[in-house]
Amino acid sequence: YRYHIYNYQTKTWSMVQDYSTNASLKWTFNELGNFQVMCFVKDVNSVKEYDAAAYCETTVNVQPVTLNGITPSKLATYKGKQETITVSASGGTSLLYQYHIYNYQTQQWSMVQSYSTSSSLKWTFTALGNYQVMCFIKDVTSTKEYDAVAYCEATVNSAPVTLNGITPEQLTTTVGEQETIKVSASGGTTLLYQYNVYDCQKKVWTVAQDYSTNPLLNWTFKTIGNYQVKCYVKDKASSNQYDKVAYCNATVIENAASVTTMNTTSPTELATVKGKLETFTVSDGTSTSLLYQFHIYDYQTKVWTLVQAYGSFSSINWSFDSAGRYQIMCFVKDKSSANQYDKLAYCEVTVGSSTVNGSYTVVLDAGHGGTDSGAIGVTGVYEKTINLPVALKVGAMLEAAGVNVVYTRTTDVTTSLQARCDTANSSGAAYLVSIHCNAVDNVASANGTETLYDTTDPESLKLAAAIQNALVEELGSANRGLKNGDWLYLVGHTDSSCAVALAELGFLTNAEEESLLVTESYQDRCASAIADAIVSCLNN
Numbered sequence: 001y002r003y004h005i006y007n008y009q010t011k012t013w014s015m016v017q018d019y020s021t022n023a024s025l026k027w028t029f030n031e032l033g034n035f036q037v038m039c040f041v042k043d044v045n046s047v048k049e050y051d052a053a054a055y056c057e058t059t060v061n062v063q064p065v066t067l068n069g070i071t072p073s074k075l076a077t078y079k080g081k082q083e084t085i086t087v088s089a090s091g092g093t094s095l096l097y098q099y100h101i102y103n104y105q106t107q108q109w110s111m112v113q114s115y116s117t118s119s120s121l122k123w124t125f126t127a128l129g130n131y132q133v134m135c136f137i138k139d140v141t142s143t144k145e146y147d148a149v150a151y152c153e154a155t156v157n158s159a160p161v162t163l164n165g166i167t168p169e170q171l172t173t174t175v176g177e178q179e180t181i182k183v184s185a186s187g188g189t190t191l192l193y194q195y196n197v198y199d200c201q202k203k204v205w206t207v208a209q210d211y212s213t214n215p216l217l218n219w220t221f222k223t224i225g226n227y228q229v230k231c232y233v234k235d236k237a238s239s240n241q242y243d244k245v246a247y248c249n250a251t252v253i254e255n256a257a258s259v260t261t262m263n264t265t266s267p268t269e270l271a272t273v274k275g276k277l278e279t280f281t282v283s284d285g286t287s288t289s290l291l292y293q294f295h296i297y298d299y300q301t302k303v304w305t306l307v308q309a310y311g312s313f314s315s316i317n318w319s320f321d322s323a324g325r326y327q328i329m330c331f332v333k334d335k336s337s338a339n340q341y342d343k344l345a346y347c348e349v350t351v352g353s354s355t356v357n358g359s360y361t362v363v364l365d366a367g368h369g370g371t372d373s374g375a376i377g378v379t380g381v382y383e384k385t386i387n388l389p390v391a392l393k394v395g396a397m398l399e400a401a402g403v404n405v406v407y408t409r410t411t412d413v414t415t416s417l418q419a420r421c422d423t424a425n426s427s428g429a430a431y432l433v434s435i436h437c438n439a440v441d442n443v444a445s446a447n448g449t450e451t452l453y454d455t456t457d458p459e460s461l462k463l464a465a466a467i468q469n470a471l472v473e474e475l476g477s478a479n480r481g482l483k484n485g486d487w488l489y490l491v492g493h494t495d496s497s498c499a500v501a502l503a504e505l506g507f508l509t510n511a512e513e514e515s516l517l518v519t520e521s522y523q524d525r526c527a528s529a530i531a532d533a534i535v536s537c538l539n540n
Contacts, residue, residue, distance in 0.1 A: 002050070003027075006036040029060040032093075063091040065139055065147035072442065073152055075133075078159035078187075079125060080380050084441040085133050086120040087150050092139030095119070098146070102132040125156040128189070159187035161235050162379035162511075164518040166246035170297065170327070171229075172346060173221060174253055181217045181229050183246050184518075186379040188235030191215070194242070200226040221252040251329075253344040270349045271400035274323055281315040282330045282345050289335045290314070297327040300524045320351040323397050323528040352400030353535035360538050361404040363424040363498075365434035365490070366391035370414025375439030377508035377517075383437045384412065386517050390505070391435050393527030394534075401535050421493040429498050431463055431534060434490055437517060438504040447510045448478030452485030452502040459499035459537075460491075466533035467503050474529035475522075477506060477513075503530060 003017040003025040017025050019042075029035065035058045040050030068088035077083050089095055099113040099121040113121050115138075125131065131154040136146035164184040173179050185191055195209040195217040209217050211232075221227060227250040232242035272278050282292055294308040294316045308316050310331075320326065326349040331341035366388040368374030374383030388409070395405040406427045408420040424432040440446045449471045453464035464482050472479045485491050491500050505526050506513035516522045 002040045004038045008034040032060050034059055062093055065091040065137055067148040067150055070150035070152050075152055075154040077156055079128055079156055082122055082124045082376055084120055084122050085152055087135045089137045094140040096138055096140055098136040100134045104130040128156050130155055158189045159379050161187040161243040163244040163246055166248050171248055171250040178218055178220045181248050183215050183231045185233045190236040192234055192236055194232040196230045198228040224252050226251055268347050273352045273355050273401050275319055277317055277319045279315055279317050280328050280347055291333055291335055293331040295329045299325040300521050323351050323353050323531055324524050325350055350396045350400050352397035353532045355402050356535055356538045361427050361429045363406045363427055363429040363432045364391045364395050365408040365420050367434055367436040369409050369412055375437055375508045377514040378511050381518055386437055387435045390523045390526050394530045397531035417489040424498050425495045432494055432498050432500045434502040436504050438507045439509045446507050447513055448480040450480035450483050450504045452483045454491045454500050455484055455486050457499055463499050463537050464501040466537050467501055467530055470529035470533040474525050
């Protein structure tokens, strides 16, 4: 048996299966039109071209459009959260998709994405209520309005109230000085804030500002001592006393104008490295009857430690074991005083990793910025607002270690990918480290830390591995490992002399990780790990 196919459109024959004992032909037509399948049949001993012939007339049409499904078919989401809806369909020659949304509240349809080859819709609902997402599917050659249709029922609720942080978390101020305390929260429909101040001396609470839409408290402390500022946050529709609560611990000292016998701690600000012995000295004029007590506050763990009890020594020698931010505070009082302290001085300290052996430049890239928000968290947190402070903290620690730091941005501005590469290329940087947060649609359980690198560059692999290991060890996050970053624009457009690594700190689409990433203490820990890794690589 020998099979031929005639194409009526091109008027050509093709032999598709030569003589064999196989009486059947399996064939797939790859184009539309009319065809003739012809089979020559002959005896194995025949000298003829064929002894008999058989014909099959064939018409090839477009496969009908078939809807396979829509994901999700039911959706429960929050106001302001971007969702992705995807239709799966088959058949036709080239499929087109058109999306509409029906608002059950207003009983109106809106076309939100005209016919295109994109089978997905990214959409953010801006109002509460019930909706139907409808997708028309049709073949590009179809004259119908649609060939198939898919539906997704959506319910849009208020996002749960989430506390993003309070600024400042720790406050040292003077009597009579007005301070501003601000709470950042998201979710709900309309958020209300109530501020309360606790006097630790009198053990009395005072409502400083009743529930209102104002997230700010302007407050003046009238007497020295320790206080706690507490802010209740709740949704306007909530029946709870509060949905979230934030705290700021405040230490109030005498007005600077009244301090005549003590100048300050020397130095008042310090950048140092792990393991280096530093001396902090309080100047007290000519008095010889003073006592000094030194404390250290760890911004990462939010813990105070008494490091030198009251004594006549006005200096302390101290070395820090871990990179991060700290505050040295000294209580000063007269020997005869019954107060906890009469005066107070403090020094802000940034601790970097060990000093680098040599002269190096590192470019730090805070991902996204300006009009580019980056990923959006489950409560509406923008990725760009986390990337920047972490990058600046890393930079401060690297500078303390003797590294020349260059930033692609230091404020919330829009910066192109090429501009970021240009910064690295023009600076002669050894490393370009880009800092990001991760996100994935419709998989709220996705979590952990990963780092991307240039698979063609051994130095990039070394840098990425060091950053990944340091982050996982410091944060205790799930280790998602190293990822192929060859597709990154930064990798493809940065000079080969500059190793590139991109760190994904965690998932903003995971509620637990988002709640950590927005806190300054967690950002400090991320920065410390990244700085440690960079210095370690530069020294090796």
